[in-house]
Amino acid sequence: MISEHTKEIEKEFLEYVKKMQAYNEALGLIYWDLRTGAPKNGVDQRSEVVGMLSSEVFQMSTSEDMAAYIASLSGIEDLSEITKKTLNECQKDYDRNKKIPVKEFKEYVILQSKAESVWEEAREKADFEMFQPYLEKIVEFQKKFIGYWGYEGNKYNTLLDMYEPGITVEILDQVFAEVRDAIIPLVKKISDSSNKPDTSFIFKHFPKDKQKDFSLKILEQMGYDFNSGRLDETVHPFATGLNPGDVRVTTRYDEGDWRTAVFGTIHEGGHALYEQNISKKLIGTPLCDGTSMGIHESQSLFYENIVGRDFSFWKHNYNVLKEYADGQFDEINLNDFYRAINESKPSFIRIEADMLTYPLHIIIRYEIEKGIFNDEIEVKDLPQVWNDKYEKYLGIRPGNNAEGVLQDVHWSGGSFGYFPSYALGYMYAAQFKNAMLKELPNFDELLATGNLKPIKEWLTENIHQYGKLKKPLEILHDVTGEGLNAKYLIDYLTDKYTKVYNL
Amino acid sequence: MISEHTKEIEKEFLEYVKKMQAYNEALGLIYWDLRTGAPKNGVDQRSEVVGMLSSEVFQMSTSEDMAAYIASLSGIEDLSEITKKTLNECQKDYDRNKKIPVKEFKEYVILQSKAESVWEEAREKADFEMFQPYLEKIVEFQKKFIGYWGYEGNKYNTLLDMYEPGITVEILDQVFAEVRDAIIPLVKKISDSSNKPDTSFIFKHFPKDKQKDFSLKILEQMGYDFNSGRLDETVHPFATGLNPGDVRVTTRYDEGDWRTAVFGTIHEGGHALYEQNISKKLIGTPLCDGTSMGIHESQSLFYENIVGRDFSFWKHNYNVLKEYADGQFDEINLNDFYRAINESKPSFIRIEADMLTYPLHIIIRYEIEKGIFNDEIEVKDLPQVWNDKYEKYLGIRPGNNAEGVLQDVHWSGGSFGYFPSYALGYMYAAQFKNAMLKELPNFDELLATGNLKPIKEWLTENIHQYGKLKKPLEILHDVTGEGLNAKYLIDYLTDKYTKVYNL
Structure with missing residues (x-):
């Protein structure tokens, strides 16, 4: 049984969380508006509004009030499932945000915004060396953050966990290798085929x-x-x-x-x-x-x-x-x-890739990120590593760094661990399709x-x-009865492209 | 000279006010979005967001922090003009919001929202009696609020001051009478004229x-x-x-x-x-x-x-x-x-009125509101009073209360003192035109x-x-060298309509 006192704290906590969500909803509308037609002269002042609301949400997520809610409610079994899981999310945020010294985090935020604008110019000029010192600092910060946050098994797991809780290097190494080894020969066969569609x-x-x-x-x-x-x-x-x-x-x-x-x-x-x-x-x-x-x-x-x-x-x-x-x-x-x-058809730019070669673009990024955070790849060597992998997996070599290592915005913002989601989503989708077929x-x-x-x-x-x-893995298991399995995507792609190209 | 300590408080105060403005800007965007195409199923939750943000702004405007800023900074001569006038605005809000007991204000807000939906139905059915008890309660609350806020000269002045600071019953009685007495014969002449435009x-x-x-x-x-x-x-x-x-x-x-x-x-x-x-x-x-x-x-x-x-x-x-x-x-x-x-052409509905008869619609509402707050007119008599005035000033008598006293939303929301602004704006505009002509x-x-x-x-x-x-009156004086003067609007209307109708 929950005491009246605990009930009261639970109610307060949910009200507190509701306010954070309300502010996030307002922020969401502002972002939508900024991207769909907000007058350009109002943008500077709108950024102030975004700053005020986001820092309010951030402060609420790391406040003493939040710490008190977490302390009071953690481990109480009889709370509703929604309260318990909300508490988990809040605790995760709290820990992640609190463990980084405020001063370092501020430095990092400034670096991020600087790095993003340098990246833009560097990409335009296809000049990796211009971007390199910024990327090195970003990586250095992220490594330090992993130190604060801790890790299990592999340092890169901590980054993966931010986007795909439950997914680890151990899992990805296996499934990505399977997908890679299945797609590469398929891509090769298609390249060699004379039976090409007219587009x-x-x-x-x-x-x-x-x-x-x-x-x-x-x-x-x-x-x-x-x-x-x-x-x-x-x-x-x-x-x-x-x-x-x-x-x-x-x-x-x-x-x-x-x-x-x-x-x-x-x-x-x-x-x-x-x-x-x-x-x-x-x-x-x-x-x-x-x-x-x-x-x-x-x-x-x-x-x-x-x-x-x-x-x-x-x-x-x-x-x-x-x-x-x-x-x-x-x-x-x-x-x-x-x-x-x-x-x-193999191509250089990920966001323009077709649905067969797409996973290879992702796997290349995964292998590189893992290498960086395990100190096996240095930032300065990225263009070389990148181009070698494109040549090896896709049979094409970027002519410059704009169509190579500089193409994506993600790293300039410190978003390491994000790329794998794209290929994971594809594998999940194929697994869901297979489960769906049994009922439909x-x-x-x-x-x-x-x-x-x-x-x-x-x-x-x-x-x-x-x-x-x-x-994610709970859903996958409940829906399919198994864990992540590359077989379904591989079967889907093999079957589909064999037919499309009459291989 | 301002002390370092005071400078610090001023800075904090301006930051505090900036946050309130940022929240108001977010609210402004939400309102725009709600009216220009927000999906209807999201509206309930969006109203929660509006509630959260508005009550935050309201709380900030009446907080102990705000009271402390006002106490610390009031009367310091060397503050910038912007700080001083910002402080005045904040103080005005603070006083207005603090003087009403919280419990009464909550009751009033609930009544308002109820009254507005009853008004909608009442207008549809042209049924004043349905709306009457709600309007009576709204008026009763407003009278009580005037008691809390205090008044100078005339109770209605307190309401006028909310929308048009500096404008009083004394001023309006004079200018509105002048406008009314000039327009009525003009409207009569036009009605009698056979020289009507083809539309x-x-x-x-x-x-x-x-x-x-x-x-x-x-x-x-x-x-x-x-x-x-x-x-x-x-x-x-x-x-x-x-x-x-x-x-x-x-x-x-x-x-x-x-x-x-x-x-x-x-x-x-x-x-x-x-x-x-x-x-x-x-x-x-x-x-x-x-x-x-x-x-x-x-x-x-x-x-x-x-x-x-x-x-x-x-x-x-x-x-x-x-x-x-x-x-x-x-x-x-x-x-x-x-x-x-x-x-x-005289007509019943204010928002559809032409620009000559429009001021008469406003003056009727002004005379009625003033009568209500000086206990000379009772709510139950409004349909009679309203219709009599329309007949007297415009020469037409509403056939029912939907095209009469029930037509405007304002009173159901307790917005008394607002209507005069419409006619004041017209007078100001004519005065500005006259001043502008000297330079242009x-x-x-x-x-x-x-x-x-x-x-x-x-x-x-x-x-x-x-x-x-x-x-407002400072602007008027700086621009025109005089106070509110009905002559310019009267001259403008007389001249214009004499020509349009060859009177």
């Missing part, structure tokens, strides 16, 4: 407003709730869940390549469905969020690729697409269309008839509703 | 996107800075200044009456120019705002009416309008167009050539830049 029709003019109408149509088909969201336009597409009743999606229109908007919208729509369908019971707590970067990415990749690049999906939607287009598909049959949107054996037929609702319902039932109530 | 062409179909393009064109002509703002669509148009670099305007499009969007946009654009041109030195303080409702309204009415309904303005813009329209003006010459957009004697020519920039610059120089650094 020229893709780049004909497709009016923006028609792309938008089609994107809206597909979002609707996916079961995206427009009473709980909206679609806007941005340079860099994203989805943002302000609360489950307000999950916004943005996309980018390229009139010379409709795939940008269509697959971008489906991808962000997948993220959005996750957030729209988190249980309302979790609103006002930090549990009202995707459980990890990897599980989040599993939802976007599931929709973008396993649904959106599937043959059955286009059985239904190719005719719809034709209605919106300006005749560019008139001479192209469904099979040729399908092959074109599944073209695979008519999966292909659902796609072929544009009836995607049962798919959304299955994902909601098994994944979405829980928010952060379940950890 | 039928106004209601022909005008496509929404063309109305938008024309509205944008006019905003640009006014000198509205699109790098510091944007135009969106809402049911109820408004302008909102989040900070001087981000002042947003909304409008409503009626394809059967283009005047709604065009004059609505010009009106809100006038408000927006004010906020865009407040001195950047005032950012982060409560002084970074319009100085009063009346001065704010003077800017919107100046643009909507003195500029936007002027003959010279249309000399330039009628041809522009024709380019956007679908031929509806082809047979109408400029003079007939001008007469049509200046048609005057080519005013008509500027309008006739679409060169509105010097007008904006004059208003910025004399009014906008000061924000709340100057009180």
